[in-house]
Amino acid sequence: MSVPAAASPVRIEELPPALFGSAVALWHETGLTRSWNDPDDDLRRAIDGPSSTVLAALDAADDGADRLLGTVMVGHDGHRGWVYYLAVAPDARRRGLGPELMRAGEDWLRAHDIPKVQLMVRRQNAAVSAFYEALGYAYSDVVVMGRRLD
Numbered sequence: 001m002s003v004p005a006a007a008s009p010v011r012i013e014e015l016p017p018a019l020f021g022s023a024v025a026l027w028h029e030t031g032l033t034r035s036w037n038d039p040d041d042d043l044r045r046a047i048d049g050p051s052s053t054v055l056a057a058l059d060a061a062d063d064g065a066d067r068l069l070g071t072v073m074v075g076h077d078g079h080r081g082w083v084y085y086l087a088v089a090p091d092a093r094r095r096g097l098g099p100e101l102m103r104a105g106e107d108w109l110r111a112h113d114i115p116k117v118q119l120m121v122r123r124q125n126a127a128v129s130a131f132y133e134a135l136g137y138a139y140s141d142v143v144v145m146g147r148r149l150d
């Protein structure tokens with residue numbers, strides 16, 4: 001996905017259906033997908049569920065159509081908020097969109113009365129921890145365990 005320099009103001013809002021395919025393409029491009037997860041299913045569940053959503057950073061292309069610059073999936077389990085699929089298009093990086101998307105996700109959780117938020121960083125992507133630390137995130141002294149249910 002190639003995104004030229006910003007030409008119009010960036011908005012953050014719920015991912016419009018017309019850009020679902022672009023979001024999944026961005027997740028593939030930015031290394032966030034794994035063979036054992038179906039990103040289309042992840043997206044559909046997050047959009048359809050009452051306690052989750054996918055937010056998008058958008059600007060307008062030359063023809064006026066929305067253009068996807070970044071995403072964040074956010075949701076809660078009634079106790080904690082969780083963040084997934086934070087991604088900014090490579091050509092739109094280093095201009096604050098990642099932090100803006102994180103703030104938008106946190107605001108969404110606050111609006112749903114959720115008092116804390118956490119996220120998981122894959123060990124292979126540990127360098128990105130510096131990005132989250134700059135936003136006030138700190139390591140939790142926990143071991144995450146999981147298993148598949150299918």
Ligand SMILES: CC(C)(COP(=O)(O)OP(=O)(O)OC[C@H]1O[C@@H](n2cnc3c(N)ncnc32)[C@H](O)[C@@H]1OP(=O)(O)O)[C@@H](O)C(=O)NCCC(=O)NCCS
Nearest residue numbers: 030086087088093094095096097098099121127128130131
């Ligand atoms: C991580 C990501 C969302 C950051 O988006 P961004 O819009 O480029 O973020 P910004 O650079 O504007 O963020 C602010 C600061 O975070 C830091 N930062 C950004 N990306 C970083 C990275 N990959 N590793 C370490 N620090 C990073 C920068 O130092 C930056 O500060 P600076 O402006 O003083 O240089 C983007 O690099 C991305 O999409 N990466 C691939 C997907 C990914 O790894 N997502 C996280 C999964 S846990």
